[in-house]
Amino acid sequence: MNRVVVTGLGFISSIGNGRAAVLESLREGRCGIEVMPELAEANDRVKLAGTVKGFSFPSSDQFEWTFPDSIQLSRTQLRTMVPHAVFAVAAVEEAIQDAGLEPAHVSTPQTGLYCASAGSSSMIYAALDSVLKRGPARTSAPTVVTGMPNSLHLNLPARFGIKGGSVGFSSACASSAHALGSACDLIRMGRQKIMFVVGAEDCDLCNILPFASLRALSQQSDPAQAPRPFDANRDGFIVTGGAATLVLEDADHAAARGAKIYAEVTGWGQASDGYDVVAPDPSGGGLARAMTNALQDAHLDPSAVDYINAHATATNAGDVAELNALKTVFTGVNRPKVSSTKALTGHGLSLAGALEAGICCLALREGFMPVSAKIQQLDPACEGVSILTSRCDEAPRVAMSNSSGFGGSNVALIFSAGS
């Protein structure tokens, strides 16, 4: 089985656009959450969001959008874009540059792209509104692309000339973790040499408010107070958008071209709760099985894991389920340190898995473990789990990234420091 390494990263996130900015925010514990005025105006339940800075999407008309000049999109390409696809183009471009990939590495049958998003709810809404109210004859043709849930997957392969396998994943908040694990398998089996893994989400009323209906979001208006994963008084999650890209590469292929290695993807596992449509199994059984499967896949003992980037979003039920899963799997003397970087970034939904996998790669390469921020009073349920209430400057050798989604899907990804 071929070994798989991570050779490039790219980020557009609430805590910074680009690797350097993200790394600095993680080191400094800087949070990307703020009051989103249009959100506060639209409802009385949720006010905060992990906003993406430097972008503006005032309407469904792409030509009214503003984004950094460095993002190159022709008029033809822009016409079929959705907001999170613009984030994704920027993150993929950064990852290509970071990995030192030449055009011949990107556009070849040896290179594929797996991506994940929940689709652009606002663009789907606009497309349907137009076709139903104005009629098909008065609806712009590209809305057939922008109105599809897999519009990210429709746009990216064409934009980057991807010739290998490409799929859009949809398993709610585990989506981009599923994409990463599945991309890893393709390289292990020798079917691709390089895989781009992309997670992306919009950050607007249409993808935030439905979670407020579910009473899953924090009602705080002070970004210092929310979200607070693992805090006794946590009151829900905060949504964020953006994009994260990882370049996964066959280890021999990467070595042959002298590529920089962030980490090796040593294993991954998945399992389902089979319990409820949205509520997690309180025992954390599904996530525990996913972590155990990942450890077996990586041929690692639980004691080898130094750091876990938890899924913990700051919902009562979700955090407890994950704590129970951690207590089930990590029972020895040497237990991993755990943080949820969602306290800084917000919860990226389909983007979360890729974003946090990228954060694990930065932690492994830079030799630190990021803080689980904003904890004022640790939930007593955390007893026996080593939650990082401050940054740890010990260099982890093995890091795990957990993702759980509605539907009870769970994924654990394991990364080991490059040798």
Added chain:
Amino acid sequence: MAISETRTEEIKKSLKRCDDETMAAALRFEETRNLDELPAIILGVLQRDAANPPPGGVASVADDANLMEVVGMDSFGMMEVVMTAEEVLGITVATEEMNNIRTLGDLKQFLRSKLAS
């Protein structure tokens, strides 16, 4: 006859991002139905919707130029042009008619004959 405010707004919306000259020509056409206004309207819309308009603008393109090759017009772009023509000129274009348009001359000739009939 003076154009209603609603109709003026409709035309302006359809010609969003087109230059002032195109907008003015369309409003004059709405009032006079003078076919001589057509070239300015067509060129303005093409300039907006073409993927790769030449440096001199679409106005510099010869009538026998293939729209796909010379201005980078693709199927989505052509559909946008046709939808705009339908809205601004008050015509209906069949898919087959649209598919027969290959050059700038084809487009001009098609719209002129469509409006004359």
